[in-house]
Amino acid sequence: MGKYVGQSMPRKEGTDKVTGRSLYVDDIVLDGMIHGTTVRSAVPHGRITGIRFDPAIPWDEFVIVTAADVPGENVVTMLIADQPFLAHDVIRHPDEPVVLLAHPDKHLLAAAREHVHIDVDPLPTVFDIESSLQCNTLLFGADNVFKRFDMTKGDVDAAFARDDVVIVEGSYETGAQEQMYIEPMGMIAVAAPGQGVTVWGSLQCPYYVHKALKPLFGLPAEQVRVVQTVTGGGFGGKEEYPSILAGHAALLSWKAGGVPVKIIYDRAEDLACTTKRHPSRTRHRTAVTRDGELVAMDIDFVLDGGAYATLSAVVLSRGTIHACGPYRCPNARVVGRAVATNLPPHGAFRGFGAPQSIFALERHLDHVARAVGLPPEELRRRNLLNRGDTTATSQTIEEAIDLGAMLDDALNIAGWAEKKAAFAVHNADPANTTKKGMGLATFFHGSGFTGSGEVYLASVVGVEAGPGGHVTVLAASTEIGQGTNTIFSQIAADALRIPYELVEVAQPDTARVPDSGPTVASRTCMVVGRLVQDASEALVSTLRDATFLKAGDYTAEQFAGAVDAYLERFGTLRIYSKYKQPPGVVWDDKTYRGAAYAAFGWAAYVAEVEVDTLTYSAKVTDFVAVQDIGTLINPQLAAGQVEGGVAQAIGWAIYEGVDWREGHMANNQMTNYIIPTAADVPPIRVYFHSVPFSYGPSGAKGVGELPMDGPAPAILNAIEDAIGVSIRRAPALPEDIMEAVLAAAGPTTSEVNHG
Amino acid sequence: MAEVAFGKVAITFTVNGVERTVETYPMARLLDVLREELRLTGTKEGCGEGECGACSAFVDGKLVNTCLVPVIQARGATIETIEGLATGDELHAVQQAFIDAGGAQCGICTPGMVLATVALLREHPDPNEAQIREGLAGNLCRCTGYIKIFDSVATAARAIRAREDASGHGGGAA
């Protein structure tokens, strides 16, 4: 490790954030800027027969855009070309954009929006996975399936036929979850024929937006520019949707002849129309020997993709690959499907499909353990992957990880054995109206894009040295709160062997930074961070090769002198590095076998809960998170990622439910979609086991998504431990816990809980 | 539009020590007046309904959600926003603590969270965990899980007390 890597260096942009000086998109005002808004469908499915503009509004003052005004292709470029920027024929979900309006007075604009009427002939609707699979109404293709994966290992049917196994079945569900970044979506655009398109906004992936805007306007790459403004949280929510919003703002500006247009969603609109975590349904059938050896897993995993394909296929891919968890199981069959409904499209959200399939597995394993009479930790311990074992995709684990040791650590730190004993006594006393329980989950999460994804991405990072030895990192990776600016600066400073203060990270701007891929998939540190290190090292080599820097150690002044000399001779000093696949990473997309990820993060989490039997509400009272994410670049930031992820997962487990009414989110307010406050989170105790990963920067792997995977099943396992009733769907809201408790008690039981 | 429109009014108040007068509609939200008329954009909007606390500011010494204050109710008031917290280049102890202890991630809740912490420490200079949790429950953060924010509050409280001990008096916390 170097001087800065491994240290909790202060956040690069910290001072700007604590003083309120950081400029988020809504803080930016351009000369002559007007405001834009979106008229959306009120119905979930139907054919547009007309658009009426109420004459009460002076429409000649407004810029009005419909699908007919799109200069290029009215398709959001993602995996397949099915989603329009503006619906023109068929409405496929509630709150789908149809008409755009702009006006200098944003209050008048809000009022005018209510005076545009979209006439629709209704079509039949589908709002859930089971209805979609029944295919009574077809929304997509011949079977409503956007994508299907079949993943197999060994001989599953033969394993189930063995006479020495117990077969355990279960079905598990998870609900949609809203990212609830605190800064709603927003975008500013300046666009005009002949001048091209520029957008500034709150987003995670500048080059995704860039890719989407080119065909929308029929422009070449150099006429489209995307700039990320300071972004108030993303969590995946600002991965894909900003492409649509950027298109909308730019279409209005284009129609207005280059007048800057700003669109800022209010919270209600953001909640109603932007992407959420895919709801899921997973069926498990497991063959296990009486001494707890997992022999076969047969898993049917289905995601609700919503109305358009968007990124569902890749979310499904990650969920499918993670469905068997970090367990040695010689026979496995996973069928993964993403299906169409008339809900707004679901999309990227921290974990990207893995939290859903891991929820099902980790809930199910508690039931498997009970079926063979083992404690839940013991069943897992007997089946955990070790170095040399193979995953469900037949990937051999090459790293020296020890998940068993992490599990033991988590149990010890949480006081598992003592607390389990004490809680049994507590819960047996009828005078106690609260019941306590403990639950755990062991899991892994692949860092970076799946399979060959990183090879296709071929990410590039630049490092540029300027006068005085000031170095700028040029990357499209965005700072969205997770610490990109800080860790890139640490990595670069160490690789360049110069002070941290001399390094800065450029604002992501497609006119200046190369395409380092999207800021997703826990790849920023491990994949892009490594490129920062490589480019920085190459820059030093360049200075040495040019003989401006001598071999051996050097001071900051010597480095600055070398840079200045180089610049005087050659003008600029900018070095790029490009992604290279680590050796031995081989993946077969056809069979879904091979090395799914270059590296995994590993974790063992323990949750302690208390359930109030008067109100049926669960509260997490303690949480222990032990994980291996390789070398820690910045321990404080890494812990912050884990704590934030755990809190977000606690929300998914017991607080956050989307109330769909005819496909529209009815509780689309912060007051009715409940995320945890400071008073709702437990102590979150974070511990790291650090096994360096050879191909990460200084041995680092990804961290962002891992902590989203384990908490929900650990918490629901703990709830079952506390009340003896199994809840198989997340979130477990108090109403759900009540229904389960009453159902378990049977119809003859008194309505009243006497505590 | 058929509906009646009412006129603007002149409203004077003191913001961060400076007297300001705005001509605006009486029902305009204090939040919008701060951000759009006075260009004090450190006060953020996260929900518009008093739920997230990103728009927090002090009005006459009380922490409020500026999205819920019609500007006419701020006539004559003394308002303090995040922009007025630091003294020149010297950060307030709470701001410094949020940097040092990692209490800020994406930063959008940070101005409100910092001001809520200032309010908390005025009320409880040495807060216990329950007081911190309750004092910050009106400020939603989605990044941190609040743990590093709790650390930041404790760090700030220590720094303020140490400064007061050094200066030999106990009053005027934060």
Next chain:
Amino acid sequence: MRANVPQYDVVAPPTLAEALALMAREPGVWTPLAGGTDLMVLFEAGKLPPGRYLSIWGLPELAGIQVTADAVTLGALTTYGEIRANATVQADLPMLVRAARETGAIAIQNRGTIGGNIANASPAADSPPALVAYDAALTLISAAGTRTTAFRGFHTGYKRMDLRPGELVQSVRVLRRPAADGWVHFYKKVGTRAFQAISKVGFAGCAQVVDGVAREVRIGLASVAPTVLVAAHTEAALEGARVADPGLEARAAQAMVRDVTAIDDIRSTARYRSQVAANLAAAFVRALRERG
């Protein structure tokens, strides 16, 4: 922001007399606006009717807490923050402190007022159940003078109440109920989370337990009926009962099921509200028994 701001007028008279005179002169035109914690939420959502609003925030005549030997009088503009901080209220009327403390969070408590909580007439409001349980008296004021009415029964239906045109809530008076005199206070807000939550069930029960017998039993609930609920059947089931009676919990719970008329909405279900209200009625009995 979905409201069209120029369509809203707000005036802020400096005195109560001027405010009342304006309301008398133009009856039905002016809607009072206090701390804004309810109306401004509607405003943001574009659901506040355009028109004329009368800001009463800061009127000194409606502010302050008066304490006498046997009662506490809260001016209508007393904020939750002020209620929380008052030592007498803390000691003798702890359910008002609980209600204040659990309404929103600090910033809301600095603006939300007891009078606004009453006049907004939300069935989910946090302080009305406590005011029912404490059998509060309201003083209403208009240009024509004042009148006093019982809080129990003041709200007559969803968002409806016995408030006449031109009238404002002036104050609310509550008799002190010291624990030393056998008063038992049982308050439970069942919200969607610990703070910053709207109640799914709010329960406030108060009774005096003397020689093992419950007297003056008063129970108010939020969010289980179209308006704050006076749990008359449950009160009757407990009034005069021996708290040691082992069948009392079940009778209280059964009576509560008759009292509530809960509905399904985006925050909870009718079944949940009814079941939890019944559970809390039984828990209230246990609290009385601990005292007896």
